[in-house]
Amino acid sequence: MASSEEALEQLQKLRLSIDNIDNALIHILAERFRLTQSVGELKATYNLPAADPQREAKQIARLREMAQSARLNPDFAEKFLNFIITEVIQHHKAIAEQKDQR
Numbered sequence: 001m002a003s004s005e006e007a008l009e010q011l012q013k014l015r016l017s018i019d020n021i022d023n024a025l026i027h028i029l030a031e032r033f034r035l036t037q038s039v040g041e042l043k044a045t046y047n048l049p050a051a052d053p054q055r056e057a058k059q060i061a062r063l064r065e066m067a068q069s070a071r072l073n074p075d076f077a078e079k080f081l082n083f084i085i086t087e088v089i090q091h092h093k094a095i096a097e098q099k100d101q102r
């Protein structure tokens with residue numbers, strides 16, 4: 001059994017690694033939203049629908065498989081992707097509305 005001092009040291013190390021992963025997640029998410037912003041502008045220009053349920057179904061199936069092999073809960077992976085996609089669709093609707101008002 002580690003002393004409480006050793007345990008605190010271990011906790012600090014683990015938290016440092018968690019912070020590094022959170023940093024990477026934020027950068028990856030920012031890059032994804034930059035790309036979906038371009039998709040939103042393209043869709044607004046060519047009057048394409050904000051949401052594409054067929055594409056979403058393929059992404060969810062692919063992510064669920066990936067989660068399974070990475071030992072991540074596939075239900076969580078699906079919830080996480082749906083959370084992001086919902087936000088993206090809102091952005092796409094806002095971009096289309098802004099274009100309509102011009």
Ligand SMILES: C=C(O[C@@H]1C=C(C(=O)O)C=C[C@H]1O)C(=O)O
Binds near residue numbers: 036039052055089092
């Ligand atoms: C980005 C797109 O728009 C929407 C958002 C998606 C996403 O965030 O991955 C996927 C499908 C669409 O509902 C797209 O059509 O590719």
